[in-house]
Amino acid sequence: MVLIKFLGACREVGRSAILIESKSGAQCILDYGIRFKGEERLPLKGDIHNLKAIALSHCHVDHSGGLPFLFKDSDIPFFTNPLTLRISEILLQDMIKISNYPYPFGYRELKKIRKNALFLKNGVRQKIDHEFYLTFFSAGHIPGSVSILVEVDQKKILYTGDINNQETNLISPANPHELPEIDALITESTYSDRDHPLREELEKRFIEDTVNTIENGGSVLIPAFGVARSQEILLVLEKYNYRNDIYIDGLARKILTEYSHFPESFRDFTRFKSAAKKAQFVSKEKRKKIGGKSRSLIISPSGMLKGGAAIDYIPTFLNDPNSAVFLVGYQVEGTPGRKLVDEKIFEFKEKGRRTYQSRDMLIKAKCKIEYFDFSSHADKVHLNNYINEIKFRNNSNFIFCVHGDEKSTTSFAHNLSKKNYNSVAPEIGESYIL
Numbered sequence: 001m002v003l004i005k006f007l008g009a010c011r012e013v014g015r016s017a018i019l020i021e022s023k024s025g026a027q028c029i030l031d032y033g034i035r036f037k038g039e040e041r042l043p044l045k046g047d048i049h050n051l052k053a054i055a056l057s058h059c060h061v062d063h064s065g066g067l068p069f070l071f072k073d074s075d076i077p078f079f080t081n082p083l084t085l086r087i088s089e090i091l092l093q094d095m096i097k098i099s100n101y102p103y104p105f106g107y108r109e110l111k112k113i114r115k116n117a118l119f120l121k122n123g124v125r126q127k128i129d130h131e132f133y134l135t136f137f138s139a140g141h142i143p144g145s146v147s148i149l150v151e152v153d154q155k156k157i158l159y160t161g162d163i164n165n166q167e168t169n170l171i172s173p174a175n176p177h178e179l180p181e182i183d184a185l186i187t188e189s190t191y192s193d194r195d196h197p198l199r200e201e202l203e204k205r206f207i208e209d210t211v212n213t214i215e216n217g218g219s220v221l222i223p224a225f226g227v228a229r230s231q232e233i234l235l236v237l238e239k240y241n242y243r244n245d246i247y248i249d250g251l252a253r254k255i256l257t258e259y260s261h262f263p264e265s266f267r268d269f270t271r272f273k274s275a276a277k278k279a280q281f282v283s284k285e286k287r288k289k290i291g292g293k294s295r296s297l298i299i300s301p302s303g304m305l306k307g308g309a310a311i312d313y314i315p316t317f318l319n320d321p322n323s324a325v326f327l328v329g330y331q332v333e334g335t336p337g338r339k340l341v342d343e344k345i346f347e348f349k350e351k352g353r354r355t356y357q358s359r360d361m362l363i364k365a366k367c368k369i370e371y372f373d374f375s376s377h378a379d380k381v382h383l384n385n386y387i388n389e390i391k392f393r394n395n396s397n398f399i400f401c402v403h404g405d406e407k408s409t410t411s412f413a414h415n416l417s418k419k420n421y422n423s424v425a426p427e428i429g430e431s432y433i434l
């Protein structure tokens with residue numbers, strides 16, 4: 001008897017956390033993230049009393065943000081890889097520093113994450129207890145991301161984490177063929193009800209719009225996620241031989257430097273290095289000068305314009321009809337980025353900024369605003385392709401749909417059940433026995 005308890009990411013994107021318990025009561029936690037809204041930002045506490053291991057799929061804070069909480073009063077083996085650990089530390093430090101939310105942990109607990117970290121190579125089976133094993137497989141979502149196979153009491157459970165089985169410039173896609181036969185699948189559902197545009201067409205349209213803006217004497221601001229997306233954009237620019245000035249700022253700059261220490265995590269590290277070399281780093285002091293330059297392209301977080309260095313640049317761009325702001329990631333409802341795409345209005349309010357100067361603003365955009373869907377998640381077609389390739393033992397066909405909004409998780413589970421899967425979109429706190 002194996003128990004799977006869902007502590008978060010149930011019918012929502014945020015606070016991913018799954019508890020798996022063996023018949024002898026040994027426990028393992030897969031991911032322990034946070035969410036950005038609501039009274040409670042952490043996963044359910046669950047009945048954690050015999051935790052043998054924690055495993056992390058990747059560094060994004062909706063998967064890693066709550067980890068320090070688990071190390072408050074105890075030391076537990078924490079399985080990850082060097083790249084994910086390093087980037088998680090940067091993101092968690094940032095989260096603790098800028099958050100107004102009273103997280104029940106701080107830098108002390110963050111330090112304990114490194115102390116407890118054990119590195120696991122993809123494809124290597126790691127024992128964590130009697131008849132309890134973990135194996136990582138590349139997930140193709142961002143550099144370092146993994147899917148986690150849990151073998152417990154002879155059952156095999158695969159947790160996809162966030163996956164992408166479509167080729168990107170940065171990393172190789174997830175490959176379902178390298179997986180063994182399983183008894184149950186816990187899958188992300190972010191884009192289970194939508195398709196992304198074809199990658200090549202998207203890239204060409206992005207390059208064309210960028211070059212046109214620059215050739216007309218304008219500049220381009222690309223507010224991108226600092227982790228992976230900013231670097232993917234650099235590779236797209238390199239692929240199409242973009243020859244004008246490229247600047248990179250904020251967290252994107254820091255992550256670019258970190259990435260260069262982990263060559264094995266990239267699809268083509270030589271190409272990555274060559275793309276990275278063309279990006280000029282901008283310091284905070286130089287921001288004003290670079291922002292005012294014509295024919296420049298600036299890549300700077302945050303991706304949804306909720307903060308970061310991009311906010312220092314944006315007024316100049318919004319007020320210049322020759323320039324452009326290109327959003328290159330999903331824009332969550334209620335964020336300044338989403339409002340800018342939908343209404344061409346930029347409304348920014350920074351709560352509790354710890355400096356004198358307020359960056360609050362309300363500007364009607366005079367420049368071009370475009371949204372390019374450079375996603376790092378599998379879309380409807382690719383998620384279904386992935387599942388079709390998975391082999392289930394003894395027709396068990398159990399699929400749990402998590403990490404998606406109410407509609408995408410429930411409709412995904414419903415559609416899979418029509419294809420003879422035992423599929424469900426679990427609600428938070430629900431447990432299932434295999």
Ligand SMILES: [Zn+2]
Nearest residue numbers: 058060141162
């Ligand atoms: Zn992610």
Ligand SMILES: [Zn+2]
Nearest residue numbers: 060062063162
């Ligand atoms: Zn996620």
